[in-house]
Amino acid sequence: MNGSGSGSGSGSGSSRSRSCRGIIPIIEVVHHVDKKVNMIGVVVEFSLPRKSCGTDYVSTLKIVDESQQSPEFSVNIFTEKVQHLPVVKSHSDLVVLHNVMIKKHDGEVNAVFSKNFSSFALFDGKNSNDLSCYQALRSFSLSWREMNCIKNLRNWWPSAHIDSGKSEYLVSVKDISSDTYFDLVCKVLHASFDVSRGLWILFVWDGSDAPLLSLDGKLKDEEKNPLPLQVESFALDQDTLSKFYRVGTILRVMADKSHENLGLQFHGVGKWVRIRNVGAKVLSGMWYGALNSFSRVRLLADDDIIVVECKRKFQERRLELGRLPLWSIDDDLTVTDYNEMDNIQFGSLMDILSYEKDDSIFCCVVRVMAIHPFQAEDLHSSAERGEHEMRLTLEDPTARIHAYLLGKELVEFFNGFPPDLLDVKMKKLLGVPEHENLADDTNFTRHPPLVKCCIDSMKDNFGNTHYYVCHTWLK
Incomplete structure (x- = not known):
């Protein structure tokens, strides 16, 4: 069986180094330090392709076989071109390695793939009779023993008990x-x-x-x-x-x-x-x-x-x-028409961003991360000029958007609060500590709470979608 190579040169079985005597099981490589060997294993993990400290590209494979599943064995692969590195396509795929050098570093044994004399081929790990590789470096031929090893690994893998790499660092x-x-x-x-x-x-x-x-x-x-x-x-x-x-x-x-x-x-x-x-x-x-x-x-x-x-x-x-975040909501800050209007549905900001039409209103649980303008006097002065517009930066666990309060909705949102009370409400909405001044020129930390609001969307003449807060009031 021959696999077409992605590189040049020769690495076929007929021209292997005499130091390579058949296939070495992982458990036995410790006895072959500073020697070239042939190996076959199931790839359980790999590093992402990257540049080495020099001019090469490097990737590390973690492999196992029937002889050893733990610890997983490392193969460090160096190539001149990034496209020559192995690209593992699926869970449980197999790699055949020819002429890799076994090395010992800091007490651990691993294999080093040389760009000058090593070669590899990747195979589908599914249990089948197909012995063609989907990627190979240099011309590649399988011996009858390697063919049998691939078949045996494919038969063994479904019953193998390989963990998912559990560790103390695994978090959600x-x-x-x-x-x-x-x-x-x-x-x-x-x-x-x-x-x-x-x-x-x-x-x-x-x-x-x-x-x-x-x-x-x-x-x-x-x-x-x-x-x-x-x-x-x-x-x-x-x-x-x-x-x-x-x-x-x-x-x-x-x-x-x-x-x-x-x-x-x-x-x-x-x-x-x-x-x-x-x-x-x-x-x-x-x-x-x-x-x-x-x-x-x-x-x-x-x-x-x-x-x-x-x-x-x-x-x-x-x-x-349902669509609610995992974190608690501050029900004391806003009230909506969500329960009173049939055309309002509960959703997330990702629902809104991915919604193709603009004829539905969503009730969302969000945080108000920023407001412009944010000062009560600016709001009242703009209202006196008939400029009823405010931009809110809203966020939930799925997305962050700009939404506008316009005209009547803006007036109703603040419910005619006087400036001093409006400042208090604005601080709570933005998570500003009570002792801080909204207009202070120094930096301060704020923790916006989760609140409910209704959001409508509308496309302009250029096909751009804009979002608007509606049917929502500050308590």
Whole structure:
């Protein structure tokens, strides 16, 4: 059987080094340090392709076989071109390695794949009679023994008891904390390249809500430097958003610039994965994850016990809370017409963003992250001039949007409160500490509470959608 290679040169079985004597089981490689060997294993984990400290590209595979499942064996692969690195497509796929050097470093034994003399081939891990590889580096031939090993591994794998890489660092999105590193089991919904930042972003979801964050700064900054609505430089199109879940945080996970080819070398979109060593970061009151050179990915089966547990928790959450966030609501601040009007439905901000029509009103549980203008005297003076307009930055666990209060809805929202009482209400709505002055020129921290409001949408003549707060009042 021959596999077409993605590189040049020869690495066929007929020209192997004499030091390679058949296939070495993982458990026996410790006896072959500083020798070249041939190996076959199931790929259970891999690092994302990145540049090495030199001119090469590097990726690390974690493999197992019937002889050893723990600890998983590391294979460090170095190639001249990123497209020559192995691209694992599915959970339980197999790798055949020829002429890899066994090394010992800091007491641990691993294999090193040389760009000069090693070769590999990747095979579908499903139990079938197909022995053709889907990727190979250099011309690649299988011996009869290697063919039998592939068949045996395919037969063995379904009954193998391999965990999902459990560790003390595994957390849910709802339990992340800033400036820490964690492992995350999640579904990868989308990947896109942020041209402005020059890096790739993965959009991942596990069904839970990220913790509420506070905001630092000045309210007056909203006029000239408004809060961003998303971590990425440009908003995703509605077609992409329509494929996202309507409940639960879609966490943006940014790859650093060493992973410049992530989008071309990653086949995890649409699949459940475990991402190891993700950094928890915050940008303008929004969570995001950060990949680094030590981050790794484990493709998971849909029936993996840890995936089944995530799905179960999400179903329980939906049955118990519906579209409500996991976090508590401050019912003392706003009141809506939600229970009195037939055309208002309860939803999340992601429901609104992905909704194609503009003839429905949604009642949402949100936080008011910013208001412009925010001072009572500005509001009253604009009302005297007949300029009834205010922009609110609203956020829930699924998204952040701008929504406007206009005309009658603006007047009714504040219910004719006098300036001194309006200041008090505004502080509560924005989560400003009582002792702080709204117009203070110093930075302060605020914690906006969750409140209910109704939101309508309307498209303009150019097809752009605008959002408006309606049927909502401050108590």
